[in-house]
Amino acid sequence: MFTLIDLTQTLSAESLSYPGTVPAWTAERLEIEDPKVTVTRFSGFEAHAGTHLDAPLHFAPGGQDVADLPLRLLRAIVVPIDGTRIGVASVPADCAGCAVLLSTGWEDRAGTRAYYEGFPSMTPEAAALLVDRGVALVGLDGPSVDGADAAPAHPVHDILCGAGVPIVEGLVNLRTLLSMQGEILFAAFPLKLRGIEGSPVRAVALVRA
Secondary structure (H helix, E strand, O other), rough: EEEEEEOOOOOOOEEOOOOOOOEOEEEOOOOOOOOOOOOEEEEOOOEEEEEHHHHHHOOOOOOOOOOOOOOEEEEEEEEEEOOOOOOOOHOOOOOOOOOOEOOOOOOHOOOOOOHHOOOOOEEHHHHHHHHHHOOOEEEEOOOEEEEEEOOOOHHHHHHHOOOOEEEEEEOOOOHHEEEEEEOOOEEEEEOOOOOOOOEEEEEEEEEOO
């Protein structure tokens, strides 16, 4: 028996995307003759809004796009993080083939401008160690694995995407998982968009009771 935990931010017309000044989308209600029917057209949709997946193509030319990523249900390791730097000490010793989900507590700021300011980030050394240990996916509850001051360089994205490791940013409810007993499985499915490097996802955890 599994308990299903939603790890996804709710998006709305007021939601922001990175770096905290970009609207997640613009939505237009189309005029339809039948008053019972609602049809919405999106424009300016930001691929990295809310809870989203970065495919390797995001920072690795020629890497997989979101359409080519396989659908996977991964064993998850949830790691509590104290502080704003995610270093090598936070990398699980045995994470080969797993999703490593980093719970920093930053999810409390989701939906606000403060979410994009001074958020926790990963060191390049930690990213390289995750790759060396065979991680399958990296997720966290902040807007980016690289720090807000990383631009124009994004070393953590470069390392993970260069190794073919997808990244899921903007998760929520990770702290709920920390208090739960049993095996945790993780899934985050992007839209099947050819040639696109990122997509909002519906991320979930299945906790085996």
